[in-house]
Every structure is written in structure tokens, then in C-alpha cells.
Amino acid sequence: MVAFKGRLSFKQYMPAKPTKWGIKIWSVCDARLGYCLGYDVYTGKASRKNPRKPLGFEVVDSLCSPHFGKGHHVYVDRFFNSVDLAEHLSENGTYLCGTIMSNRKGLSPVMK
Incomplete structure (x- = not known):
């Protein structure tokens, strides 16, 4: 800010x-x-470019897209982290690390 x-x-x-x-x-x-x-x-x-996706997903995707496929590790806080984002970055050759909230959508019951 x-x-x-x-x-x-x-x-x-x-x-x-x-x-x-x-x-x-x-x-x-x-x-x-x-x-x-x-x-x-x-x-x-x-x-916003894609209002169907969460704001955190859209922000990380747009900022990291020039660096896809290079094996980079992205560290985010809980606002940005989601299962969909982790899968999207993994498909594009980028790793994700961060805290995830237990009530986040798409989180498997095993992880909760």
C-alpha cells in the first residue's frame, strides 16, 4: 500500500x-x-480480467506468467494461496509454497 x-x-x-x-x-x-x-x-x-477466478489467483497468475516454465518457487501468504492456484502453477512449471486456510474451497478432507 x-x-x-x-x-x-x-x-x-x-x-x-x-x-x-x-x-x-x-x-x-x-x-x-x-x-x-x-x-x-x-x-x-x-x-479485473477474469472475474470468475478469485482475486488472489488472478494477481499471482498475471504477475508470474512471464516466469512460467523456469522452475521458480513462488511464496505467498494465505490470501493468495489456493488449490486451484497450486495446480495451475504446477501445470506451468512453477512451484507454490504458502499457508492455506483449512476452510479453503477445493481442499481435500485429508488436508483439513
């Missing part, structure tokens, strides 16, 4: 965060060097 309180149609308000008002930016970064490899500014629900 980039702090911003001015007028902007896609400004976000998140009351539980330290920076409550601002511009939400999704980024993919190199874990070892810390370089930003790509980013996307979230401009709201209307700008």
Missing part, C-alpha cells in the same frame, strides 16, 4: 492496516536479491 489521501477513483481504505488510505500495488520480487520483477496497480473490481 502506497500512502495517499488525495482524490482518486481507485484509492483503497483498509482500517486494520497501519497505512489506512492509499494505492494498492501488487508486486513480485526476487527473494534473494529483493529486486522487484514486476508490479500491478489495483484499480478496482471493474478492471
Whole structure:
């Protein structure tokens, strides 16, 4: 979140965060060097490419697609993680690691 309180149609308000008002930016970064490899500014629900998929799936897919097939490992938090995302990345030669919530859709009973 980039702090911003001015007028902007896609400004976000998140009351539980330290920076409550601002511009939400999704980024993919190199874990070892810390370089930003790509980013996307979230401009709201209307700008989504595939509204049938969850937002987390769409964000990770769009940011990681240039790096598919190279054997990279993607680490995500629980907001982004899902079984569908893990299967999609695996099909494209990319690995996924992250915490998954026990009530997430598509999770097998054995994993719960």
C-alpha cells in the first residue's frame, strides 16, 4: 500500500492496516536479491480480467506468467494461496509454497 489521501477513483481504505488510505500495488520480487520483477496497480473490481477466478489467483497468475516454465518457487501468504492456484502453477512449471486456510474451497478432507 502506497500512502495517499488525495482524490482518486481507485484509492483503497483498509482500517486494520497501519497505512489506512492509499494505492494498492501488487508486486513480485526476487527473494534473494529483493529486486522487484514486476508490479500491478489495483484499480478496482471493474478492471479485473477474469472475474470468475478469485482475486488472489488472478494477481499471482498475471504477475508470474512471464516466469512460467523456469522452475521458480513462488511464496505467498494465505490470501493468495489456493488449490486451484497450486495446480495451475504446477501445470506451468512453477512451484507454490504458502499457508492455506483449512476452510479453503477445493481442499481435500485429508488436508483439513
